[in-house]
Amino acid sequence: MSLKAFHIVFIALSILLSFFCGVWLLREYASSHHAAFLVVAILFLVAGVGLICYGKSVLRKLKHISYL
Amino acid sequence: MSLINQNPSHMEIPYAVKPRPDTGLYNAKVGIWLFLASEVMLFGALFCSYILMRVNAPEGTWPHHWLNIWMGMTNTIVLIFSSVTVVLSWASLKMGQFKRYKFYQSITILCALAFLGIKSFEYHDKFIHYQVNLKDGRIFDGHLQSAASTTNQFVFKGRFIDKPEELYNPPLEHAEEPPITIAKSDIKIDPTTKQPMMENYGPWHNTYLAIYFTMTGLHALHVIAGCIVIFAIWGPLAKVWEQDPERYVNRVEVSGLFWHFVDLVWIFLFPVLYLL
Numbered sequence: 001m002s003l004k005a006f007h008i009v010f011i012a013l014s015i016l017l018s019f020f021c022g023v024w025l026l027r028e029y030a031s032s033h034h035a036a037f038l039v040v041a042i043l044f045l046v047a048g049v050g051l052i053c054y055g056k057s058v059l060r061k062l063k064h065i066s067y068l
Numbered sequence: 069m070s071l072i073n074q075n076p077s078h079m080e081i082p083y084a085v086k087p088r089p090d091t092g093l094y095n096a097k098v099g100i101w102l103f104l105a106s107e108v109m110l111f112g113a114l115f116c117s118y119i120l121m122r123v124n125a126p127e128g129t130w131p132h133h134w135l136n137i138w139m140g141m142t143n144t145i146v147l148i149f150s151s152v153t154v155v156l157s158w159a160s161l162k163m164g165q166f167k168r169y170k171f172y173q174s175i176t177i178l179c180a181l182a183f184l185g186i187k188s189f190e191y192h193d194k195f196i197h198y199q200v201n202l203k204d205g206r207i208f209d210g211h212l213q214s215a216a217s218t219t220n221q222f223v224f225k226g227r228f229i230d231k232p233e234e235l236y237n238p239p240l241e242h243a244e245e246p247p248i249t250i251a252k253s254d255i256k257i258d259p260t261t262k263q264p265m266m267e268n269y270g271p272w273h274n275t276y277l278a279i280y281f282t283m284t285g286l287h288a289l290h291v292i293a294g295c296i297v298i299f300a301i302w303g304p305l306a307k308v309w310e311q312d313p314e315r316y317v318n319r320v321e322v323s324g325l326f327w328h329f330v331d332l333v334w335i336f337l338f339p340v341l342y343l344l
Contacts, residue, residue, distance in 0.1 A: 001101070003324045007155045010328050013335050014148050021141065024343050028240060040141070047145075054152070062159060068092050 004058075005067040011055045018048030085315045100322045104329050107290075111333050114286070118279050118340065131276045132237045134269070136190060140342040143186050147331045150179035154298075154324040161317045166309055169320070173302045176327070180295035187288050194269040194277070198224065199235070201256040201265035209235060212268075213247055220252040222266075280341055287337060290330045297323045 025041035028034075082088075083095050091098055122130055157172035193211070200208040200222075210226010225245045229235050255264040267273055271281035301319050309316040 002097075003155060003158055003321045003328070006325055006328045007151065010151055010332055010335070013332065017144070017335055017339065020339060021144075021343070024339075032240065040138075044141075051148075058155070065159075065162065 002066055002068055004062050004065045007058065008055065011051055011058065015048050015051045015055070018044050018051060022048060085312070085318060094318055096318055096322045097325075100325050104325065107329060111283075111286075114279070114283050115336065115340070118283065121275050121279060125275070128233055129236055131274075133240045134238075134276070135280070135342050136193065137240070137342050139186050139190050140338050143183050144334065144338050146179050146183050146186070147334050150176045150183075151328055151331045153179065154327050158317070158320050158324050161309075161313075161320055164313075170302065170306075173298060173320075177295060177299055177302065180291055180298070183291055184288060184295075187284065187291075191281075197269040198226075198266055199269070199273070200224070200250060202250070202254055203256050204254075207232070207235065208248070208250060209238075210245065210248070222250050222252070223247050224250060283337060283341070287330070287333055290333070294323070294327045294330050298327065 022041045022045035025037045025044060029037035029041060081095070085094060087094050088098075153172045153175045157169045157176065160166075160168035160172060196212045198208075198210065198212055200210075202208060207229040208224065208226060209229055210224040213223040213225055215222050225247055227245055252264060255266055257263070258265050269277055271278045301316075301323055305316075305319070308319070
């Protein structure tokens with residue numbers, strides 16, 4: 001597996017983590033009503049979407065590099 | 069044709085740069101994946117230990133919210149960003165842009181140092197965090213501000229615990245606590261050790277902190293190792309790029325694979341230790 005393939009796996013897991021953190025922080029906000037939790041939750045959800053876009057651009061830009 | 073040149077001064081290890089026909093990979097890549105497989109077993113064993121200890125802990129005794137999630141989240145972002153710069157540096161080299169590679173890889177090194185800086189701050193926070201058992205039966209939990217040896221007094225910032233459950237599950241966010249002075253004479257004496265019952269949140273404090281320091285400490289050692297390798301390729305070994313560019317690109321790829329593994333371990337460590 002090349003660095004390209006490993007990077008795509010890593011970014012996929014990072015996207016999952018971003019959404020998990022976002023949901024976890026929203027739950028904390030629901031119980032504590034601290035604005036900081038809501039702000040960071042939104043940041044993580046946006047980061048998750050950003051990582052999806054980044055992953056797509058990596059696939060496009062590195063298409064000439066092998067997965068092996 | 070012989071794979072090894074018969075002249076000892078020109079002996080060359082085969083497939084160090086070009087891929088082997090049978091595996092389709094150059095030797096270093098096969099080597100790093102075998103090494104990473106052994107690393108998976110090492111960290112896998114620690115994750116299994118964590119799960120077993122947590123599942124078998126008596127109800128209400130497994131700590132929550134003991135770690136600073138904001139620092140953990142910052143470190144997560146730093147490591148994800150560093151994996152992006154590693155790939156960008158490798159892709160730059162593939163396109164022959166050596167200056168770009170140097171730039172991106174220097175950011176990776178800075179990210180590694182930032183991660184270690186934040187981690188050491190977290191460790192320091194745990195080493196000045198104390199649980200104090202008082203003679204009147206109360207428990208105090210807080211951060212040591214100063215200890216005056218002449219007056220035998222300690223100044224903490226923290227709170228008195230009414231119920232033991234509060235010790236294991238403190239609120240995630242709480243108001244600024246005022247300084248509290250505790251005299252050494254007010255602290256309960258351990259009947260076996262004859263020492264005051266006042267212990268910091270080091271790895272000896274309980275099972276949770278023991279596994280926390282073991283896993284994050286081992287991970288931090290990997291970050292240090294990765295940082296040294298990336299720096300060595302970036303700095304002292306950069307002349308290989310002019311002599312044998314393909315070999316240099318392969319070295320960057322192999323170090324990048326190791327770095328991604330280190331980042332991947334953190335992607336699992338963070339939610340397991342900080343959030344769940």
